[in-house]
Amino acid sequence: MESEGIKNSEKLKKLGLNNPGFKTPENYFEEFSDALFSKMTEDELPNKTGFKTPPNYFEKFEEELISKLEKTTPKRKSKVRLLYTVISVAAALFIYFGISQYNQQKLVTFDSITVTDIQAYIEAGNMYVDSYTLASIDGNLDVNSFFDDAISNQEIDNYLNTLDPEFLFIDN
Amino acid sequence: MQDEKKFIQRLTNLKTRDKAFRELVKMYQERLYWHIRKILISHEDTNDVLQNTFIKVYKAIGNFKGESKLFSWMYRIATNESITFVTKRAKEKNVSIDDYHITSIYSLQDDILFDGKAIQIILQKAIQELPQKQRIVFNMKYFDNLKYEEISEILDTSVGALKASYFHAVKKIKQHIENH
Numbered sequence: 001m002e003s004e005g006i007k008n009s010e011k012l013k014k015l016g017l018n019n020p021g022f023k024t025p026e027n028y029f030e031e032f033s034d035a036l037f038s039k040m041t042e043d044e045l046p047n048k049t050g051f052k053t054p055p056n057y058f059e060k061f062e063e064e065l066i067s068k069l070e071k072t073t074p075k076r077k078s079k080v081r082l083l084y085t086v087i088s089v090a091a092a093l094f095i096y097f098g099i100s101q102y103n104q105q106k107l108v109t110f111d112s113i114t115v116t117d118i119q120a121y122i123e124a125g126n127m128y129v130d131s132y133t134l135a136s137i138d139g140n141l142d143v144n145s146f147f148d149d150a151i152s153n154q155e156i157d158n159y160l161n162t163l164d165p166e167f168l169f170i171d172n
Numbered sequence: 173m174q175d176e177k178k179f180i181q182r183l184t185n186l187k188t189r190d191k192a193f194r195e196l197v198k199m200y201q202e203r204l205y206w207h208i209r210k211i212l213i214s215h216e217d218t219n220d221v222l223q224n225t226f227i228k229v230y231k232a233i234g235n236f237k238g239e240s241k242l243f244s245w246m247y248r249i250a251t252n253e254s255i256t257f258v259t260k261r262a263k264e265k266n267v268s269i270d271d272y273h274i275t276s277i278y279s280l281q282d283d284i285l286f287d288g289k290a291i292q293i294i295l296q297k298a299i300q301e302l303p304q305k306q307r308i309v310f311n312m313k314y315f316d317n318l319k320y321e322e323i324s325e326i327l328d329t330s331v332g333a334l335k336a337s338y339f340h341a342v343k344k345i346k347q348h349i350e351n352h
Contacts, residue, residue, distance in 0.1 A: 049296065049315060050288020051209050057219075058205070062197050065223050072227060 176242055183233045193230055200243070201226075203316075204250045210311040211254040213276045213296075215285045221257050225250045244325045251308060251326065258304075273300045273307070291349075298348035302341050309334055310341040 182192035204225060209218040228249050236245060262272035277300045280286050280293060288296070299307055308327070312318045313334075320331045327334070 048288075048292070049206075049210060050286050050292035051206075051213075051215075052285045052287055053205070053215060054285065058201055061201055061205075061219075061222070062194060065197060065226050066194070068223055069227055069230060073231075 177238070180233070180236065180238060180242065184236075189233075193233075196229070197226055200246055204246060207247065207311070207316065208250055208254050210299075210315060211251075211308065212257065213280065213300075214283075217257065217261075221250070221253050225253045228253065240325050244322065247326045248328075255304070269304060270301075273304075276300065294349055294352050295345070297352075298345040301348065302344060305329075306337045306341040306344075309337040310345070313338050 179192065179196075182188040183196065201222070205218060205222050208221050208225070209215065212218050212221060225246070229246055232249075236242070240248075258269055258272055262269045265272065267275070277297050280288075280296060299310060302310060305327075309323060312323050312326070313320070318326075320334050323329075323334050324331050329337075
């Protein structure tokens, strides 16, 4: 440190010697005792913990992790299945409000249906969406993207392969 | 390691995510394992927490802002997961966190996954008797050879405070060893 250097140079002057001009790294003396103390302790102590792992633990870890990850991460529903859910809900709401407002001679559009109307409709027990379906719908889902993005034949095939024949019969 | 920014892009891109994640696991599993093991002592507990750490990393990588190094971020998650695990277990056993650490060392001599000498058992006992923060700082500095600046980024603590923690930890450990 600079102050140490000044002190040393004064001592050297008293002894009739010139300042040799040496410098120490910044904070050298502040850190020296810590470093020395640590070094002394390290010389006395083992630097290994003594812990071991089961044989081939790290070779197997990756596969175990991926398997656990797959179990904890819900699979994304296919675009076709989501489209089916969204259209079903939209159609049910539209038909309900269309019929209920028919007598009042009002033009029903999606814009004319308020959130309160939908809440009242659901609370009255007219629509049941199970929690699995709700959980599978992405919160950031852009419904318009269904119509903007083309759905490939492969995606449709994948979706159809997940259904049992009975469901297909009802669907059609 | 390859360019970190590009690697993070691969981790966040749906098409490349899974392959990049496997590479990430290979790169860091051992370092994180030993970091957690030194806190939890038991291999089984360490395995659980290591898996949870990587699952958290996988799910949260999209929120990683790159303000710290990926390595520091993962180390922090591993540390937090370990502390949460200990807190939960201590609560279940109705003991303090410090007592939980001390009792965890009792079974060390009979643990087939520990082949330390007598001095290593004494050292581990001394470490487990330290307050939690000093214990973690000591392990990271002494065994993992991390720089104070790196530990500071991981634990979000000033370098000065870390030096003080390490100094006190070494002093207590030395005293413990002299008494045994």
